[in-house]
Amino acid sequence: MKEELKNSCILPEDLKNFYLMTDGFQMTWSVKTDDTPMPLGSMVINSVSKLCRLGGSSMYTLPNAPTLADLEDDTGEEGNVLLTGNGDKPEKPHFDSRSLIFELDPCNGNGKVCLVYKHAKPVVSPDTEIWFLDRALYWHFLTKTFTAYYRLLITHLGLPQWQYAFTSYGVSPQAKQWFNMYKPITINTSLLSEEADSFVNKLDPNKVFKGKNKTPVIKKKQPSQPSGSQKSHTSMTSSKASSLAGNSSRK
Numbered sequence: 001m002k003e004e005l006k007n008s009c010i011l012p013e014d015l016k017n018f019y020l021m022t023d024g025f026q027m028t029w030s031v032k033t034d035d036t037p038m039p040l041g042s043m044v045i046n047s048v049s050k051l052c053r054l055g056g057s058s059m060y061t062l063p064n065a066p067t068l069a070d071l072e073d074d075t076g077e078e079g080n081v082l083l084t085g086n087g088d089k090p091e092k093p094h095f096d097s098r099s100l101i102f103e104l105d106p107c108n109g110n111g112k113v114c115l116v117y118k119h120a121k122p123v124v125s126p127d128t129e130i131w132f133l134d135r136a137l138y139w140h141f142l143t144k145t146f147t148a149y150y151r152l153l154i155t156h157l158g159l160p161q162w163q164y165a166f167t168s169y170g171v172s173p174q175a176k177q178w179f180n181m182y183k184p185i186t187i188n189t190s191l192l193s194e195e196a197d198s199f200v201n202k203l204d205p206n207k208v209f210k211g212k213n214k215t216p217v218i219k220k221k222q223p224s225q226p227s228g229s230q231k232s233h234t235s236m237t238s239s240k241a242s243s244l245a246g247n248s249s250r251k
Contacts, residue, residue: 009100009117010126015146023047027158040178043158044105045150051102054114054133055095092139093118093131104130104149110161111135113142113149132163140167157182 011019018025024047030037046052093099093116100117107113111134118129130149132140142163143149156162159182161175171179 012115012126012128012146015115015128018045018146018150019048024050029158040160041158042108042160043153044107045153046104046106051104051115054101054103054112055099090129090141091118105153107132107163108160109135111163113163115146132166134164134167138167142166159183 025043025045027041027043028039029041030039032038093101093114095101098119102115103112104115105113111132114131114133116129116131117127119127128146129144130142130146132142134140140163143152156165159175159178161171162179164171164175165179170176
């Protein structure tokens with residue numbers, strides 16, 4: 001590919017296969033507020049033509065203007081990278097000729113996601129990593145491969161400032177509200193690690209499929225009539241019978 005010939009570097013195999021399928025990727029999605037669509041998520045992988053190198057060109061058009069390489073500080077900054085899972089601090093990229101840095105995603109002005117060749121001398125090493133450069137020009141490690149980064153991009157839905165979840169200071173309060181709405185588990189990873197069952201639906205089949213014991217229906221007995229009413233009823237019938245007998249004898 002032309003970037004390999006231009007910069008004398010070899011693209012990682014997964015990124016090369018991605019560009020052979022499609023020249024970049026861009027997907028945006030919106031939410032509707034008061035019946036008005038508002039752009040929210042943005043997932044971008046720059047095309048080959050926009051895979052620009054960082055650090056080599058001047059930030060200004062003035063003569064002797066400073067470049068990013070002039071900001072290089074070998075003393076290091078505290079908290080500029082995030083520790084990896086094994087407890088090792090990865091070596092940060094350099095803006096000077098020791099590293100080759102290419103922009104993968106401009107992040108809507110919130111920083112830059114970069115493809116980094118950290119060992120460019122004496123020859124460019126094929127080993128690459130994906131790093132996030134924030135607006136303060138601090139580096140934050142993301143992933144070792146493009147495939148892993150692509151999965152992160154999809155998993156976080158391209159929410160605003162999602163890359164800052166991998167920094168020591170985290171996402172902004174406004175971005176955290178969007179995370180709580182659309183990716184609550186992602187933004188509460190510490191809670192998930194402490195309480196593994198807090199986001200898991202608990203189903204007890206013994207309780208769900210347990211047969212219910214039917215309570216027997218007790219039939220209520222009819223209240224017995226009082227004896228006084230029975231006597232009056234019998235006396236009335238006997239008087240009726242005697243009167244009928246008298247009428248028949250008269251005839």
